[in-house]
Amino acid sequence: MASADRQMIGDATLAHYGAKDAMDRAMAQAGVDLRDVGYAAIYDSFTITLAILLEEIGLRARGQAGQAAAAGRFSADGELPLNTHGGLLSYGHCGVAGALAHLAEAHLQMTRRAGARQIAREPAVAMLHGDGGIMSSHISLILERTR
Structure with a gap:
């Protein structure tokens, strides 16, 4: 689902x-x-962006x-594994398609094909969130694994 109610971050509170x-x-x-998410x-284009989003989403x-x-709450063996591919700051921020790296990693984790990055618990639900336009637009996606 998407949300966009301003043009620039300066218009936000x-x-x-x-x-x-x-x-x-x-x-x-x-x-x-949130309790269902494994x-x-x-989206972590900057460290502060990730902190803001984790807090606003309610994590x-x-x-x-x-x-x-x-x-270590967000590490691969923490209570909620997060950006296990290293995130965009470590994995590589490739511009417009950066969020696709998050989607690909979520799919790998949910299908148990993440190799050395595989988290211990098998997640049935994953949350994805991205922002754009200098934090003025937001989009969230829930993935659910089915058998």
């Missing part, structure tokens, strides 16, 4: 960018909530994303 709106609609349409792929309280990451 520090409490609302639009990410939560998009993710809430995607989860409602899929019939899942893998997360969040961490405001001001807690950095501490959670440092504590």
